[in-house]
Amino acid sequence: MSSHPMGTDLLQQDTIRDAVRETYGSVRPSDRRVAERFYSAAELDGLPDEAVRVALGVGNPVRHADLRAGETVLDLGSGGGIDCLIAARAVGPAGDVIGVDFLPEMIDRAGRAATQARIPNARFMVGEIEAPPLPDASVDVIISNGVINLTPRKVRVLAEACRILRPGGRLALVDLVLEHDLPPEIATHPAAWAGCLSGALSEIALYKGLRRAGFREVGIQPLHGFGIGECALYPLFSEGLLALLRSRVPQERHDRIAQSVFVRARKPHEGEDLPGRARG
Numbered sequence: 001m002s003s004h005p006m007g008t009d010l011l012q013q014d015t016i017r018d019a020v021r022e023t024y025g026s027v028r029p030s031d032r033r034v035a036e037r038f039y040s041a042a043e044l045d046g047l048p049d050e051a052v053r054v055a056l057g058v059g060n061p062v063r064h065a066d067l068r069a070g071e072t073v074l075d076l077g078s079g080g081g082i083d084c085l086i087a088a089r090a091v092g093p094a095g096d097v098i099g100v101d102f103l104p105e106m107i108d109r110a111g112r113a114a115t116q117a118r119i120p121n122a123r124f125m126v127g128e129i130e131a132p133p134l135p136d137a138s139v140d141v142i143i144s145n146g147v148i149n150l151t152p153r154k155v156r157v158l159a160e161a162c163r164i165l166r167p168g169g170r171l172a173l174v175d176l177v178l179e180h181d182l183p184p185e186i187a188t189h190p191a192a193w194a195g196c197l198s199g200a201l202s203e204i205a206l207y208k209g210l211r212r213a214g215f216r217e218v219g220i221q222p223l224h225g226f227g228i229g230e231c232a233l234y235p236l237f238s239e240g241l242l243a244l245l246r247s248r249v250p251q252e253r254h255d256r257i258a259q260s261v262f263v264r265a266r267k268p269h270e271g272e273d274l275p276g277r278a279r280g
């Protein structure tokens with residue numbers, strides 16, 4: 001469905017958003033394999049089984065985010081809430097963790113998990129990452145795990161992240177980047193987009209997007225190769241899509257269609273020049 005007044009979404013942004021919503025709206029908790037790939041037994045200890053079985057990220061942003069006691073953290077696209085729960089333990093009772101997700105069912109699931117795990121400093125709000133319902137300069141750290149690739153409006157999302165961070169605040173994201181273009185049948189496949197593959201940028205495009213959005217000290221650190229074996233861990237990749245990947249992606253790239261990366265960046269302090277060309 002298009003929300004454009006002319007009835008046509010030339011860039012197909014609404015179509016993509018609707019496909020992503022539909023996909024995640026029908027996701028049910030599966031097994032613990034995704035979580036056990038990225039989180040240690042100590043990190044998973046005490047978390048409700050449902051939150052663990054609905055982990056759908058592509059890494060572990062909290063492990064790299066260097067969270068400190070008392071910080072306020074926002075998780076963009078918090079899903080079943082696993083990273084929020086782990087972040088809430090890291091920032092302790094004086095800290096605050098807010099998860100934002102556009103699906104009310106994910107928000108309910110994550111809220112239940114926080115209650116069950118007796119983690120009172122994690123709370124969840126329905127909202128779009130393109131316009132998160134948070135005031136300017138209100139958060140110390142923004143984390144996200146496998147979500148930025150799902151939006152066609154990445155620079156808008158990153159600019160909103162910059163708005164919400166306090167001056168000097170940090171961005172700590174995990175997502176996939178592409179080293180090679182995907183074959184057209186994969187690039188245009190709705191489930192491959194919903195699975196974080198087709199919407200992935202190259203590392204340089206991601207870097208440029210972060211700079212355009214206003215961030216500085218951008219660092220992109222490779223984490224894991226992401227091949228057909230990894231895709232098969234996620235309920236979003238049907239047998240049909242996996243078969244399409246096997247038949248269309250060159251054999252030598254089957255173990256590495258994409259690469260997961262940790263992205264760190266910092267919002268400039270007041271008075272610090274914004275990134276870009278110097279004037280005068």
Ligand SMILES: C[S@@+](CC[C@H](N)C(=O)[O-])C[C@H]1O[C@@H](n2cnc3c(N)ncnc32)[C@H](O)[C@@H]1O
Nearest residue numbers: 024055056057077078079101102128129145146
């Ligand atoms: C791949 S899952 C990752 C969930 C969670 N970060 C994790 O690691 O398990 C993507 C999540 O982002 C949410 N999402 C996708 N696009 C969104 C958008 N534009 N605004 C808000 N939430 C979005 C989906 O509803 C889903 O819960």
